[in-house]
Amino acid sequence: MDKAYRRYYKILQKLIESNLFTGLAHPDSIKVFGHKPSCDSRDTYEKIADLPCKHNMYAEQSGGLYLNYGKHCELELNVTMLKVFLDKGARILTASDAHDPKDVGANIVELQSIICILAERYRQG
Numbered sequence: 001m002d003k004a005y006r007r008y009y010k011i012l013q014k015l016i017e018s019n020l021f022t023g024l025a026h027p028d029s030i031k032v033f034g035h036k037p038s039c040d041s042r043d044t045y046e047k048i049a050d051l052p053c054k055h056n057m058y059a060e061q062s063g064g065l066y067l068n069y070g071k072h073c074e075l076e077l078n079v080t081m082l083k084v085f086l087d088k089g090a091r092i093l094t095a096s097d098a099h100d101p102k103d104v105g106a107n108i109v110e111l112q113s114i115i116c117i118l119a120e121r122y123r124q125g
């Protein structure tokens with residue numbers, strides 16, 4: 001499983017460095033398959049989190065994966081990845097990623113609250 005995660009994040013890094021996109025949607029969507037790496041991924045997240053700032057991109061905090069795979073993942077970005085992105089100063093935008101009109105705006109308040117809570121913790125030290 002660790003090999004799949006390493007490959008996934010190398011491809012994600014190349015995607016960012018391509019300068020073809022302005023946003024990075026679902027940067028940890030590999031989790032929807034229900035497997036987690038056995039190693040700590042923080043170093044990888046730190047390398048990735050520097051890139052959106054360098055390439056003028058935002059990272060998406062979206063509820064779309066949760067809408068489709070709720071039982072297999074968190075509401076969106078895993079907390080460690082989100083903390084690292086915030087710590088590195090990456091722009092984070094919220095999105096509902098609705099594939100059905102009834103889901104437009106789903107979980108937006110919760111997604112924004114998570115960002116605000118983590119950002120406040122950083123301000124307090």
